[in-house]
Amino acid sequence: MTCREFIEAAESLNPLQLRLMETANQQISTHTRECAACGKWLESQKLLGSALQVLRAHTAQRAAGPKVELAVLEAFRTQGFEPVAAVAPDRAAPAAWKLSRFFEVGAYAAVAAALIVGIFLGARMWHDRQAPPSQVPVQSAAAPQQINSGVTTLADNSKISGNVTTKMARKSANSATANRAAVGPNRPQTANEQSIATTVDRQGFVALMFCDPLICSGEEQVIRMELPGSAIGAGEGNGSQPVIADVVVGDDGLVRAMRIVN
Amino acid sequence: MAEVALLTEHTDEQLLAQALDGNEDAFTALYRRRQGAVYRFALHMSGSPQVAEEVTQDVFMFLLQRGRGFDPSRGAVSAYLFGVARNYVRRAMEKNHSEALMTTPAEDDDPFLVTDSDPVDGIARRQTSKAVWKAVLSLPEHYREAVVLCDLQELSYAEAAEALGCAIGTIRSRLHRAHEMLVRKLQSSAPALAGFSGDAARCLS
Numbered sequence A: 001m002t003c004r005e006f007i008e009a010a011e012s013l014n015p016l017q018l019r020l021m022e023t024a025n026q027q028i029s030t031h032t033r034e035c036a037a038c039g040k041w042l043e044s045q046k047l048l049g050s051a052l053q054v055l056r057a058h059t060a061q062r063a064a065g066p067k068v069e070l071a072v073l074e075a076f077r078t079q080g081f082e083p084v085a086a087v088a089p090d091r092a093a094p095a096a097w098k099l100s101r102f103f104e105v106g107a108y109a110a111v112a113a114a115l116i117v118g119i120f121l122g123a124r125m126w127h128d129r130q131a132p133p134s135q136v137p138v139q140s141a142a143a144p145q146q147i148n149s150g151v152t153t154l155a156d157n158s159k160i161s162g163n164v165t166t167k168m169a170r171k172s173a174n175s176a177t178a179n180r181a182a183v184g185p186n187r188p189q190t191a192n193e194q195s196i197a198t199t200v201d202r203q204g205f206v207a208l209m210f211c212d213p214l215i216c217s218g219e220e221q222v223i224r225m226e227l228p229g230s231a232i233g234a235g236e237g238n239g240s241q242p243v244i245a246d247v248v249v250g251d252d253g254l255v256r257a258m259r260i261v262n
Numbered sequence B: 001m002a003e004v005a006l007l008t009e010h011t012d013e014q015l016l017a018q019a020l021d022g023n024e025d026a027f028t029a030l031y032r033r034r035q036g037a038v039y040r041f042a043l044h045m046s047g048s049p050q051v052a053e054e055v056t057q058d059v060f061m062f063l064l065q066r067g068r069g070f071d072p073s074r075g076a077v078s079a080y081l082f083g084v085a086r087n088y089v090r091r092a093m094e095k096n097h098s099e100a101l102m103t104t105p106a107e108d109d110d111p112f113l114v115t116d117s118d119p120v121d122g123i124a125r126r127q128t129s130k131a132v133w134k135a136v137l138s139l140p141e142h143y144r145e146a147v148v149l150c151d152l153q154e155l156s157y158a159e160a161a162e163a164l165g166c167a168i169g170t171i172r173s174r175l176h177r178a179h180e181m182l183v184r185k186l187q188s189s190a191p192a193l194a195g196f197s198g199d200a201a202r203c204l205s
Helices: A003-011 A015-024 A026-034 A036-059 A066-078 A095-150 A154-159 A162-169 A174-182 A189-202 B002-009 B012-020 B024-046 B049-069 B077-096 B099-103 B119-137 B141-152 B157-164 B168-189
Strands: A220-228 A242-250 A255-260
Touching (some): A003 A026, A015 A036, A026 A036, A036 B168, B024 B077, B141 B168
Antiparallel strands (some): A242 A255
């Protein structure tokens, strides 16, 4: 330990602490034995500490006389103490405080309402997200069944009975317009399939192909055409007579369905 | 007075609060707990028992009138009382032109000084005490305050800093400087007393 380090360590201590430190710190005791100046300084500080301790001990029992206590207590008794202001009762609350309470309650109610609405909307959104994946397969799976059950394919067209043809013939020309709307371009593909399938029953259209969603997409039009009787497999007696039919044509040029008008 | 004894468990802050609400027992308990330290501080600072009593009375009068201004977050009640006492001591010494008081501590008529079992040892202690006190009184005020609070009142550096309204580092440096000055004063004024000859280091006791 150098003299500088010794001074830095000893500067912050009072004489009593220095005495304790000297006995506790081996480095300090060694340094004070080796360095005469530091040893002398430490000894003087220890002596000062002892002298201050003597002074402290000689005045430790000193205190103010009884007359001081009497004077102070007399002053206390004559002192007028103002009571601490009591908490104001509720009815004495100012209007501004009541108004602030009103707004406070309103704020709490608004927060509660917002929370309820948020929970409701969140549950609704969660429900909506959960529902579509379970419904879409059902629709897509159901559509082909309806088509298969309600639509007579092209191969079966030769077996169309005259009864069916008669029923088709009774349909009015207005139904063609309705069909045009029913096979509009913006409808989903499954709806197209369903509409074609259901028109067999309701409008008399006969599907001429299986409407795969990839094939039957796009715009469709109903065109009234005059076809040779042989083209639709009419009887031999009527083979030379033209047949008026409504034909559903897709934007790819393929015929989706057909209805015999006359 | 039984009520006063029951209040010994209360803190200074609790006693002060009750006293300011008109509880005389609480005020009495607080006075009896703290008046000795305030008196000794004023006595060590001024060297006069009369000034010390005046200051003690003034400090507690001030506490009655202005005690509501005490802020517990800024320090303890004891530090607050020492701070008030410091100002009253300064004022009293200016009023009494007490340079004479400072250099001549009061003659001890205290019975504690004459009850030593060994009369010679008692006389030596009395001379040592008087010489040291005289040296303390001759210190500049800032240094004297630090010595009185830390060495004689045994306050910690933090408590002394609260009482004097300064930093702890300031207390440390003032104490170090004050100790150097005290040693020099004792070596020059009483070299034969208590080993302060400067040449040989001798123990007091």
